[in-house]
Amino acid sequence: MSTDSPDTRPDSLLGRVWESIKRHDLPPQDDRARMRAVMSNLLLHLHPAKVAKPAIRFNYTFGLGGLALLLLSILAGTGVLLLFVYTPSPESAYNDMLALQTEIWFGQLIRNLHHWSGNLLVVVAFLHMLRVFYTGGFRSPREFNWVIGLSLLLLVAAANFTGYLLPWDQLAYWAVTVGSSLLGYVPVVGDWLGRLVLGGPEVGAATLTNFYALHIAVIPLVMAGIAGFHIWRVRKDGLTVPRRLDEPPDRKIERVTTWPHLLGREIVFALIVIGLLLFWSSWVDAPLEGAADPDHSPNPAKAAWYFMGLQELLLHFHPVFGAIVIPGLALVALAVLPYLRFDIDAEGIWFRSRRGRGVAIFGMLVGLIATPAFVLLDEYVIDLPSLLPSLPTIISNGWVPLAAILLLLIGYYDMVRRLFGATACEARMSLFTLLLTSFVVLTLIGIFFRGEGMALVVPF
Amino acid sequence: MSESKKITRRDFLKIAWGAAGALALLEAGGIVLKFLSPKAAEGEFGGVFTVGNVEDFPPGSVTPFNAGRFYLVRLADGGFLALYRKCTHLGCAVPWDQTSGRFVCPCHGSEFEPDGMVLNPPAPRPLDRFPVIIEDGVVKVDTGTIIQRDRTGPDDIVYP
Ligand code: HEM
Ligand code: FES
Numbered sequence: 168m169s170t171d172s173p174d175t176r177p178d179s180l181l182g183r184v185w186e187s188i189k190r191h192d193l194p195p196q197d198d199r200a201r202m203r204a205v206m207s208n209l210l211l212h213l214h215p216a217k218v219a220k221p222a223i224r225f226n227y228t229f230g231l232g233g234l235a236l237l238l239l240s241i242l243a244g245t246g247v248l249l250l251f252v253y254t255p256s257p258e259s260a261y262n263d264m265l266a267l268q269t270e271i272w273f274g275q276l277i278r279n280l281h282h283w284s285g286n287l288l289v290v291v292a293f294l295h296m297l298r299v300f301y302t303g304g305f306r307s308p309r310e311f312n313w314v315i316g317l318s319l320l321l322l323v324a325a326a327n328f329t330g331y332l333l334p335w336d337q338l339a340y341w342a343v344t345v346g347s348s349l350l351g352y353v354p355v356v357g358d359w360l361g362r363l364v365l366g367g368p369e370v371g372a373a374t375l376t377n378f379y380a381l382h383i384a385v386i387p388l389v390m391a392g393i394a395g396f397h398i399w400r401v402r403k404d405g406l407t408v409p410r411r412l413d414e415p416p417d418r419k420i421e422r423v424t425t426w427p428h429l430l431g432r433e434i435v436f437a438l439i440v441i442g443l444l445l446f447w448s449s450w451v452d453a454p455l456e457g458a459a460d461p462d463h464s465p466n467p468a469k470a471a472w473y474f475m476g477l478q479e480l481l482l483h484f485h486p487v488f489g490a491i492v493i494p495g496l497a498l499v500a501l502a503v504l505p506y507l508r509f510d511i512d513a514e515g516i517w518f519r520s521r522r523g524r525g526v527a528i529f530g531m532l533v534g535l536i537a538t539p540a541f542v543l544l545d546e547y548v549i550d551l552p553s554l555l556p557s558l559p560t561i562i563s564n565g566w567v568p569l570a571a572i573l574l575l576l577i578g579y580y581d582m583v584r585r586l587f588g589a590t591a592c593e594a595r596m597s598l599f600t601l602l603l604t605s606f607v608v609l610t611l612i613g614i615f616f617r618g619e620g621m622a623l624v625v626p627f
Numbered sequence: 628m629s630e631s632k633k634i635t636r637r638d639f640l641k642i643a644w645g646a647a648g649a650l651a652l653l654e655a656g657g658i659v660l661k662f663l664s665p666k667a668a669e670g671e672f673g674g675v676f677t678v679g680n681v682e683d684f685p686p687g688s689v690t691p692f693n694a695g696r697f698y699l700v701r702l703a704d705g706g707f708l709a710l711y712r713k714c715t716h717l718g719c720a721v722p723w724d725q726t727s728g729r730f731v732c733p734c735h736g737s738e739f740e741p742d743g744m745v746l747n748p749p750a751p752r753p754l755d756r757f758p759v760i761i762e763d764g765v766v767k768v769d770t771g772t773i774i775q776r777d778r779t780g781p782d783d784i785v786y787p
Contacts, residue, residue: 341719341734344717344718344719345717345718345719345734347718348716348717348718349717351718362664362665363660363663363664363665365665366665367665367673368673368713368773369672369696369713369718373665377663461696461720462693462720463720463722464719464720464732464733464734465733466733466734467733467734468719468733468734481717481735481749482735482749485751486716486717486749486751552748560748560751561751619733621734621735621736622736
C-alpha cells in the first residue's frame with residue numbers, strides 16, 4: 168500500500184514531528200505565504216493578514232493596547248509564581264512576604280515585577296483610553312468596544328485594589344479599610360455591600376480570603392474573557408486609520424502584510440518594554456511597611472496612588488458625593504461619550520481638527536489654573552456647612568457644590584462654542600480635557616501635597 | 628378580541644421557558660450571594676465581653692479594649708457607654724487623646740466628644756456604639772450588635 172502512495176513528509180522522524188507542528192514553510196518566503204502563516208497560527212491570527220500602512224505608525228496607537236496585553240501576561244506569569252510562596256491568612260501573609268524577599272531565590276525580583284507591572288498597567292490602560300478618545304477611535308461601529316474597554320479599566324482597578332491587601336502590611340490594611348469604607352456610603356445597600364465584601368464589620372481574616380479569591384481567580388478570569396472579546400472586536404472592525412488634518416476620509420490607503428511589518432514592530436517594542444521593566448525591578452523595590460496593626464492607623468492613611476484623585480474629592484465633598492455620585496456621573500459620562508452625535512468627521516485625526524487642538528490646550532490651561540484654585544478656596548476660604556448651618560451636610564457639602572460645578576461646566580461648554588466657534592465635538596473634547604486635567608491635578612495634590620491629618624503641605 | 632391578542636401555544640411555551648430560565652438564574656444568584664454572605668463572627672470580637680465591675684471605672688474615664696474594638700466610657704455623671712473605635716468617616720481606628728479629652732482620628736482629622744458626638748467633620752455621624760449591660764455591678768459589652776445613630780442622646784447611656 169505504501170509503495171503506490173508515497174509519503175511526501177521529511178525522511179527523518181524528528182523532521183516529521185517538526186513539520187506536523189509548524190505546518191507551513193518557516194519563515195514564509197513570499198507575501199502569500201506570510202499571510203497564510205498569520206491566518207493559520209492561533210496566536211498570530213489575532214491579527215489580520217494585511218493592515219493599513221498608516222495604522223501601524225507607532226505614534227498613532229503608541230502600542231498602548233498591545234502593551235496592556237503584554238503586561239497582563241507578565242502579571243499572570245509572575246502572579247502564578249507568587250502563589251507558590253504565599254498563604255492568605257493574617258498569621259502568615261506578612262511573614263510570607265518577608266521570606267519572599269529574603270529567603271526565596273529571585274523572590275524580591277518576582278514581587279517587584281508583579282508590583283510594577285500592575286502599577287504600569289493602570290497608567291497604560293488609562294493612556295490607551297485617552298489615545299482612543301483623542302483620535303476618535305470610538306466612533307461607529309466601535310462604540311460598544313469603548314464600553315468594553317471601560318469595563319476593562321474598572322477591572323484593572325479592582326485587580327490592583329484586591330492585590331493591594333495581600334501583603335498585609337500597614338499600607339495594605341489601612342488603604343483597604345479606607346477604600347472599602349466608601350462602599351458603606353452607597354445608598355440603601357451600602358452597609359450590606361460593605362459587609363459582603365469585607366466578610367464582616369472590619370478588614371480581617373475573612374476579607375483576606377475574599378480578596379485573595381477575587382484577585383487570583385475571579386478578576387483574572389473575567390478580565391481574560393473580556394479582553395479576548397475586546398481584541399476580537401478590534402480585529403473584526405479593523406483599527407481606525409490615522410489621518411492628517413487635511414486628508415479626506417476616502418483616500419487610497421496602502422496596505423502591507425502583517426508579517427513582518429506589524430509583527431516586527433510588536434516584537435521589538437515588547438522586548439524593549441520587558442528590558443526596561445526588568446531593569447527597573449532590579450533596582451526599585453516594591454514597598455513593604457510594618458505588619459498590619461488593626462489598633463493603630465498610620466497618619467496620614469493614604470489610599471493607593473491611583474485612587475488619590477478620589478481621595479481628594481472626598482476631602483471636599485460629602486462622602487456620598489465624593490465616593491459615589493461624582494465618580495458615578497463621570498463613569499456614565501464616559502460610557503455615553505461614543506453614543507453622542509458627532510457633528511464633524513474626525514475619525515483618525517488627533518484632537519479632531521486644527522481648532523480642536525486649540526480648544527484642547529485651552530481646556531488644559533483652565534483645568535491647570537481652576538483646580539488648585541478651587542482646592543485652596545475650599546480649604547481656606549469657603550466653608551459651606553457653616554455658611555448654610557440649617558442644611559444637613561449632604562446638601563450643603565454635596566448638592567450645593569455639585570450643582571455649582573455643573574453650572575460652571577455648562578457655562579464653560581457654552582463659552583467654548585461661542586468664543587472659538589467650536590463644533591459640539593470640539594467643545595465636548597475641550598470639556599473632557601478640562602475634567603481630565605482636573606483629575607490629574609487632584610491626583611497629584613493627593614500624592615504630593617497632603618500630609619499629616621490630610622492637611623495641605625508643601626513637599627519641598 | 629382581535630386575532631393578534633390571542634396567546635398561541637408557541638407563545639405560551641416561549642414565555643414559560645423564559646420565565647423558568649430567569650427563575651433559575653435568580654436562584655443561582657441567590658445561592659451564590661447566600662454562600663458568600665459573612666459568616667457569624669467567631670472568636671473575641673463579635674461576642675459579649677465581661678469587662679469588670681462598675682467601681683473599676685472612675686467617672687470621667689475612657690478605657691480601651693483592643694480585643695473588642697471598643698472604648699468603655701464612663702461619663703462624669705457616672706453613666707456608661709461603649710463606643711466602637713471605628714471612625715464613622717472611613718473606618719480608621721480612632722485613638723483617645725487624653726490631653727484634649729477627645730477622640731481624634733489620625734486619618735482625616737475628625738474629632739469626637741467622649742460620648743461619641745462629632746466635634747469636627749468630616750465624620751458624618753457620632754461614633755457607633757455597642758449595648759452595655761450592667762448586672763449585679765458587673766459591666767458587659769455586646770460587640771455583636773453595632774448600633775449606628777444620627778445624634779447622641781440620653782438613651783445611649785446606661786446607669787448602674
Ligand atoms: C486591559 C485593558 C485593555 C487592553 C488589554 C486593550 C487592548 C487593546 C488593543 C490591543 C487594541 C488595538 C489598538 C491599540 O493598541 O491601540 C485596542 C483598541 C481599542 N481599545 Fe482597548 N484595551 C484595554 C482597555 C481599553 C480601555 C480602557 C478603552 C476605553 C475606555 C479601550 C477602548 C478601545 C477602542 C475603542 C479600541 C479601537 C481603537 C481604534 O480602532 O482606533 N480599551 N485595545
Ligand atoms: S477615617 Fe477618621 S476622619 Fe476619615
